[in-house]
Amino acid sequence: MAERNARDAARLDQRLAGFTPGKPVSCLPVSTSRRSEYFGDTIVYEVSGSLVYRTDTSGGCTLNRDDILVTQTPIGSLCRGDIARTIDRGSRFQTGSCTFGDFVPYRKDRS
Numbered sequence: 001m002a003e004r005n006a007r008d009a010a011r012l013d014q015r016l017a018g019f020t021p022g023k024p025v026s027c028l029p030v031s032t033s034r035r036s037e038y039f040g041d042t043i044v045y046e047v048s049g050s051l052v053y054r055t056d057t058s059g060g061c062t063l064n065r066d067d068i069l070v071t072q073t074p075i076g077s078l079c080r081g082d083i084a085r086t087i088d089r090g091s092r093f094q095t096g097s098c099t100f101g102d103f104v105p106y107r108k109d110r111s
Contacts (some may be wrong), residue, residue: 008040015044019052024102027079030051034096041098050108059098061086067095078103
């Protein structure tokens with residue numbers, strides 16, 4: 001487990017290299033996110049090539065290879081404190097759940 005955590009942390013550091021964190025926000029409109037990447041308990045939502053948002057989850061949303069993250073967004077945004085579930089792709093059984101933390105914007109450094 002420690003090896004996996006170290007590997008996830010290294011991958012996250014590499015993903016955010018060249019980006020500077022900004023002031024956290026409590027919600028992220030779902031329509032702005034092009035894709036998401038998972039690094040253990042951290043999720044990075046890509047808005048554009050120069051802007052991503054990082055959220056650290058609490059609970060048990062560490063995604064395994066065949067897990068799917070399921071969210072409900074009645075207001076069209078993911079918000080701090082919202083609950084997400086992980087579902088096994090094959091069996092469709094729930095494998096975990098967690099809550100989102102703040103969404104921290106990371107902007108690409110200007111070279």
